[in-house]
Amino acid sequence: MTVTVVKTATATKTATNTSDGNSAKTAARKAAAKKRTKKHAAKRKISRTSLQRAKARRAVKTAEKQIGDPYRYGATGPGAFDCSGLVQYAWRKAGVRLPRTTWSIRGAVRTKVSWGHFEPGDLIFTSGGGHVGMYVGHGKMIHAPHSGTRVRIDKLDAYRKSTFVGAVRPGV
Template sequence: MTVTAGGAILLAPTAQAETTSESTVTTVKAETTAKTSKKVTAAQRRAAKVARQQAKARKAVAVAKNQIGDPYRYGATGPGSFDCSGLVQFAWKRAGVKLPRVASSQFARIRNKISWRQLKPGDLMFFNGLGHVGMYVGKGKMIHSPRTGERVRIDKLGGWRRSSFVGAVRPGM
């Protein structure tokens, strides 16, 4: 720091040292706070992403449930009639998530794979070597469009379903 007094320049090195150390402490505190807030922000972003996915899943389940009673028709994507993959594609589309058309592509292209124990409402469940898909609705049940001559319905996930289970995915992440 320099001070002028009557035309003479005076240097104050001790004042400069104090200012430098104070600014260093302030800078270190600011950097630490910034790092901490970035971590909190990342956690908040993850929590918000999960919340958005859950809201979409609730919407997809509600849309699928509104289709109960609609007839199965091979290749149908609704409204009014569905095949298995058409039903889940239709429900998730109404929730704002685009899915591939057929069950095998739905399983292959959705990255977030889920185990039987991790199932949450809205997850897609695949059976029979990816030949059939249904949507988990909670409490050990799924909604699906089973086969020709049947209608969209909710079924319990019993032993046969578990034995033919291939995997599950969580859309909307």
């Protein structure tokens, strides 16, 4: 920064005011840049895992709202579901697109999960891979079981474990 000395008092005062004005503008620009940096840093702090868990919570809540809806083969809701239609609908509401059938869902989702390591939102495949439900926590899953039943929550009991063929974690 170059400083010039001016003989008159008013000229000196004006030069000082101008330089203070520039300092104020520079300080304001720096403060705005710092604020933008903090805002972007906050966005970057959300990990993929945290984002997946948030989507999973939304999918679980959506599925739970469907409790009592009737099972209907091939139905994808709202109002009636088959097993894969229910999980597809719930995850779609959470912002994740899944294929239509149990087989294609299981093959398309890359993150596999073993028995006992489930987190809410994980999709559990049983009955030779022909049935899917969503883990809701506390050893339970929500699913649309079969014709003549309604969407409900059931325990992951010995039967489910004996027919377990795999699980996946969508949204990762």
